[in-house]
Amino acid sequence: MLSWMTAAIVAIVGVAFAPALPTATIIVTSLIVGFCVSTLLRSRWRWPVVAFLLAASFASSYGLWRSAQLLPVDLEGKDITLRFRVLTPPERRGGALGYYRFDAKPEGKSLGRLRLNWYGERPPNLGDVISAQVRLRRPHGYRSPGAFDYGRWLFISGYSGVGYVRRPSEAVNQGASPNFSAVIFRQRLIAGPVAYFDRYVHGAVMKALLFADRSGLRDEQWALFSQTGTSHLMAISGMHIGMVLLWGWGLGRVTGFIFQRSLPLKPVIAMSFALIYAAMAGFSVPTQRALVMAAMAMLAFSLRRQVTSWQVYFTAMLVVLIIDPLAPHKVGFNLSFAAVAVLLWAFQGQRQQRGLSLLRSQWVVVIGLLPLLGMWGLGFSLVSLPANLVAIPLVGMLVLPALFIGLLLLFVSPKLAELPLSMADSLLGYLELALRLIAKWQPVIHFYPPPAAVALGIAAIFIALLPRGVPAKWLAMLPLVAMFYWPVTRPVKGDWWVTVLDVGQGLAVVIQTHSKALLYDVGPDFSSGFNTAEAVVIPALTNLGIDQLDALVLSHADRDHAGAAPALLENLAVAKLYLGEETPNLPRAGIGCHSGKSWRWEGVSFEFLAGPEPSQSGNNASCVLKVGAGAASVLLTGDIEGDIEGYLLASQKDLLPADVLIAPHHGSKTSSTTAFIAAVAPREVVFSAGRHNAYGHPASSVLRRYAQRGSRCWHSGQHGTIQFRFRSGELADIYYAREWQYYWETPANAEICRKFKSEG
Known part of the structure; x- marks a missing residue:
C-alpha cells in the first residue's frame, strides 16, 4: 500500500x-x-x-x-475592461494616503483569482459585481537569495494576476451577484463575529485563532511570535484540529453515556467539530492534513480495523497533494508534515503514552524541524522550547475553549459572550507579556544552510531520534550543530564578487572581497512600511555570509536608491557611510563621495570618480564608483544623466573602461549616451529595474545602443539577482537567479539585447 x-x-x-x-x-x-x-x-x-x-x-x-489561467503576457501593463466579483472584504492599507486591497474573480474570462488595489475613498462591498478598467501584471516577486518570493506565493495561492482598478470613480457597481460562492459565503458568515472582536485589545489574535484571519496582526506581534517560535499558533494547524477533535470526542462520550446508545457518537461528533473548525479556517493545508488523518483514525475505530500510523500519514499527504498539487511549495505543507513525521519516527513502537509528553514532543519537533527552518529562512531561537511549553497549554486548554464558548454565545446574546471573550482577551495579554519576557533571552538565529547541509541534517535527525540503546547516536547531533556554522562560499583572497540584487525598481549592489563587503545603495521603501532593506538586502547579506558592512554607499537621496537606508542602518553595523548628497532620515552622518577618494581591500581597488563643482543634486549627485583588480573592473554610476556622463568623458575618460557596467539611471533615455558607452565599452551591462515598470526602463533606444556596441544586457526584473565572479584578474563566471524557473514563470533569456543585434 x-x-x-x-x-x-x-x-x-x-x-x-x-x-x-x-x-x-x-x-x-x-x-x-x-x-x-x-x-x-x-x-x-x-x-x-x-x-x-x-x-x-x-x-x-x-x-x-x-x-x-494566468494573465496573457501581451495584456501585462495594459488597460483592460473587466467585470469581476469581489471575493474578500476590502482591506485598508498604506497609512494616511492609503488604498484598499481585495481579491476578485473575473466573470466570463479564463482568468483565475486576481488581487486588486482600489485607490479611491469608497471601495465595493464583499460580493459586489464591478465593471471597470484594470491594469494587471502576472505574478512576480523578488528573486534574491533569502528573500520572500511573492510571485511564487501568488501563483501557488491561486492568483492569475495582480494590479489595480483604473479611475475607481468611473467603475460601475452592478450590485451583489445571486450566484453562490463558497468563498463569499464563508466571508459573510464570519463577517459579524470578525467585526465584533475588534473591540478587544487582542482582537486580531482572537480572529487569527478562530478564523485564520491574520490580516489584523501588527508587525511587532508577528515579530514576537516569530522570535519565540509560536507563529504556528496563529495558523490553524493540526494541533488546533486535534484539540477540537478531542473536545468532540469527549462530548460524544458524555452524550453516549447519558442516552445509553451504541451509536458511533464519539467519532461522528469529533469529526463534526473538526470539520466546522477547518471550514472556519478556510481549509488550509495543515487543516487538510489533520482532517484526513483524523478521518482515517475515526474510520478505523468505527470499523474496528487496524491501520499503521505511517499508512495514515502517507494517505493524508497523498490526499492533500490531490487537492492541491502545488502544496509542496507552501511552508505550511512542509512544516506540518515534517513535524508529524519526526514525531512518528521518534515515538514509533512506544506503547507507554507517558513518554509522549509535551516537553519531549516539543523537543523532538524543535530539533526535527531545524533543517527546514534553515531551508525556508525562518530562523531558529532557543527560547522557542520554553515559549511553546507556556503557550500551547494556555492556548489549547484555556484560550481556545473560551473563544469557542464566546463565539457560540455571540449568536445567542452578545452580553452572554462578553465574559468568556474578555477572559480570552486577558489570557492573551498575559501570554504576550510572558512571550516578551522570554524573547529577551535570545534573538532569532537566521541561517541559510546549502542543500548538502540540509540533506545531512535530515539524515542526522533520523539517526538522533532512533530508539534508546542505539550506540553513539548522539554523534548525529554534530551535523545539526554544523548547519549553523556551515562555511559560506566566499571569494578566495585576490578574487571578488559583484552581486546586483533584485530590488524591483531601484538599486542595491553588493561587492565582496575575501573578508570585506561594500553595499552600493539599498533600494526603496514604501508608504505602507515595506522596505527592501529588511525584505531583500539583509536576507541576501546573511545568505552571503555578511553580518556587517565595511562600507555603505548611498549614491544619492532618491527613494529608489536610499529609501530603505534607515532600516538597514538600524539593523546592521556599518563601518563607513558615503553619501552623494544629504539624505534625510539617516541616523548618522556620512562622508561625501565626490572628492575622488580611493582605497584597496585585499588586492581590489575602489575609487570614487570626482564630480563637478559646484556639487549637483538629485540624479546627477550620484556617486560614481570604479572597482577593479588586475585587468577586470566594474563601474557603478547610480542615476547620472547625459551631462555628467559628458563631464566624466572630458575629465576622467581613462578611468571609464570597465568589463561590467551598472547602467546609469536604470537605462533611462536621459543617460547612456553613445559616447559614454563607447568610452566604457562594457562586455556586460546590468539594468536594475522593475519588470514592466511604469517608466519604461530600460528604453529600447538605450538597449539598441548597447547592442550596437556588442554588450550583453541583463535586467534584474527579468533575470533576478545577477552575480559576477572575478577570478585571477578576469571575469570568470556569471550567475542569475532566474536561470532556474518554475513552469509557470515567463522564460528569462540570458540576452535581452539580442533582438537589437539582429537588426544590424
Missing part, C-alpha cells in the same frame, strides 16, 4: 518543481505507453508504476490548467 502511495507522492512533488510541463499530447501518449508496459509487469512494481504515471499525468494536467 505504501509503495504505490509513495510513487504517486514522488510524481506529484516532482511535477510541482519541474521547470517545464509536457503538452497534453505527450501526457496522453505517455499514459497509453505506460499502461501497456505496466500490463507486462507481473511483479510488485506494477502498481507503483501505474500510480506514478497517473499521479504525474494528473499533476501535469493541473499545472497546464493553472498556467492557462
